[in-house]
Amino acid sequence: MLTQSGKGKGPDLRLINLSRLPTFLIQYPRMKLLLIGSGGREHALAWKLAQSPLVARMWCAPGNAGIAEERLAKHGALVECVPLPAEDLPKLLAFAQQERPDFTVVGPDNPLAAGIVDLFQANGFKIWGPNKQAAQFEGSKAFSQDFMERHGIPTAKSGTFTDPVAAKQFAASLDGRCAVKADGLALGKGVLLTTSVREAEQAVDEIMVSKAFGAAGQRIVIQELLEGMEISLHALCDGKVAKLFPTSQDHKRALDGDAGLNTGGMGAYSPAPFLTDAELRTVGEAILQPWLRGCAADGIDFRGLLYPGVMLTKSGPKVLEFNARFGDPETQVYLTRLENDLVELLLASCEGRLADHELQWSSNASVCVVMASGGYPGSYPKGKVITGIAAANALPNTKVFHAGTALKDGQTVTNGGRVLGVTAWAKDLATARNAAYAAVEKIHFEAAHFRHDIAAKALPM
Ligand code: AMP
Ligand code: GLY
Numbered sequence: 001m002l003t004q005s006g007k008g009k010g011p012d013l014r015l016i017n018l019s020r021l022p023t024f025l026i027q028y029p030r031m032k033l034l035l036i037g038s039g040g041r042e043h044a045l046a047w048k049l050a051q052s053p054l055v056a057r058m059w060c061a062p063g064n065a066g067i068a069e070e071r072l073a074k075h076g077a078l079v080e081c082v083p084l085p086a087e088d089l090p091k092l093l094a095f096a097q098q099e100r101p102d103f104t105v106v107g108p109d110n111p112l113a114a115g116i117v118d119l120f121q122a123n124g125f126k127i128w129g130p131n132k133q134a135a136q137f138e139g140s141k142a143f144s145q146d147f148m149e150r151h152g153i154p155t156a157k158s159g160t161f162t163d164p165v166a167a168k169q170f171a172a173s174l175d176g177r178c179a180v181k182a183d184g185l186a187l188g189k190g191v192l193l194t195t196s197v198r199e200a201e202q203a204v205d206e207i208m209v210s211k212a213f214g215a216a217g218q219r220i221v222i223q224e225l226l227e228g229m230e231i232s233l234h235a236l237c238d239g240k241v242a243k244l245f246p247t248s249q250d251h252k253r254a255l256d257g258d259a260g261l262n263t264g265g266m267g268a269y270s271p272a273p274f275l276t277d278a279e280l281r282t283v284g285e286a287i288l289q290p291w292l293r294g295c296a297a298d299g300i301d302f303r304g305l306l307y308p309g310v311m312l313t314k315s316g317p318k319v320l321e322f323n324a325r326f327g328d329p330e331t332q333v334y335l336t337r338l339e340n341d342l343v344e345l346l347l348a349s350c351e352g353r354l355a356d357h358e359l360q361w362s363s364n365a366s367v368c369v370v371m372a373s374g375g376y377p378g379s380y381p382k383g384k385v386i387t388g389i390a391a392a393n394a395l396p397n398t399k400v401f402h403a404g405t406a407l408k409d410g411q412t413v414t415n416g417g418r419v420l421g422v423t424a425w426a427k428d429l430a431t432a433r434n435a436a437y438a439a440v441e442k443i444h445f446e447a448a449h450f451r452h453d454i455a456a457k458a459l460p461m
Helices: 023-027 040-049 089-099 109-113 116-122 141-150 164-173 197-209 277-298 330-335 342-351 389-393 429-442
Strands: 031-037 055-062 103-106 158-161 177-182 191-195 220-224 229-232 235-238 242-244 253-255 259-262 267-270 303-313 316-323 365-372 398-402 405-408 411-414 418-426
Touching: 031 040, 031 089, 040 055, 040 330, 040 342, 040 398, 040 418, 055 089, 089 116, 103 116, 103 342, 109 116, 141 158, 141 220, 141 277, 141 316, 158 164, 164 177, 164 197, 164 220, 177 197, 191 197, 197 220, 235 342, 242 277, 267 330, 267 429, 277 303, 277 316, 303 342, 330 365, 330 418, 365 429, 389 398, 389 429, 398 429, 418 429
Parallel strands: 031 055, 031 103
Antiparallel strands: 158 220, 177 191, 177 220, 229 303, 235 242, 235 303, 253 259, 267 365, 303 316, 365 418, 398 418, 405 411
16 A cells, blocks of 8 residues: 655655555454365365465364465465364364454355354354355255245246155146255255156155255255256355356266266366356346345345356246355366455455455466366265376466365375366466366376366367
8 A cells, every 4th residue: 555656765655545554454464364164165265365465374174185285475384274174163163262363264055054154253253154044045945946036036937845745746747857956955966857757756755755865855946947058156245245256167067078977066167158248247137136135125144155056048047046155166266367365355245345346357267177086976985195286286377276185194195075176277268278187187096087078168179
């Protein structure tokens, strides 16, 4: 905020307007930040948050092997991983009471749905993410569906059921062309897509009778099966204002050509060229304006990240679901394009000051290819030694985000289904894609599995 100095005279102090210094610079001269989570999304968040000159100390609970290697831009200290599970709210609160973080950032959905924001706020801590009421947009598909229908947000035709017989009747009325969804959180896997009445009935039985997704399936939502191009939207919200991100696209199925089972996400890229900037603004407004009005009418104070999954159908964009957190792996491509200080943005979101901020994006395209353990999304082995990460990171405009990794006897080993998010950015999508796959080629672990067609839909073949 020092303005241009006169030649050789140092800054002209008359030009500094103290009243315009951002309050957070005064409030947090040496900010201590706690990040919660351990996946690829959290590594991308840690990497970007660590670049903020505001942050003097950062913990991540529980973090992963990649997060533990990140250094703060301010003075080079490492991010400190603490072995506390993201779902263990009492232990996280006890840690906060001991270390007194100035700001806590929550990555995953589970602690949000369990009310970590309410708990931390009640104990006097500043924390970013939606409170328990607002997190229901993700925690309950029935809540979201009801909200969308009441407030005129474009979505699929749907019904909500606790009785399997009524559910099957509704599925039959759609000729069995349905998305059958467990109401609660199910690690992104609680959705079965069906194209015949028999399949739809089996799906209802699987979720409601065999309880394939446990208690999450006590209630189900059945939507008509929509066709079209699916994109991810993200908007940062502060309770009053929602700031839309550029487009991105995830690849949910395990295998090339969108075959195989649904996963948490096998790769992403941004921007996705299926909407022009003007169309994106129109789609964003068609969803976010009624959503903001609905939140105000229902007394929902949503301060966090709203992530609508959207199908671009022949009859217009339709919301398939809302998530109440950053996407994974969308975060990896968004944060390699975001030019703002992420700490400032998340503080503004938390404090209701987003109207003062414009999101700034680089014109680069970014591509993330997820390398997964053989067998994922089914069962898979852990503890496989990973080589080549440093060689991949040494490539220009490339960052390997860790998801399921751990350190064992000085070696980085696999420790989850999605293991790495190999991300590269460049002036155009084709170059970014080639760079991401060049980095993937450098990395090896036994039975590594990745899709070969990330971003291919967006490029002429
Ligand atoms: P969700 O967790 O609700 O986003 O569903 C997971 C995935 O299932 C989505 O990313 C879509 O690919 C697909 N899906 C969900 N709902 C529908 C629908 N109504 N029609 C077609 N595909 C859907
Ligand atoms: N990219 C899928 C998700 O974050 O749910």
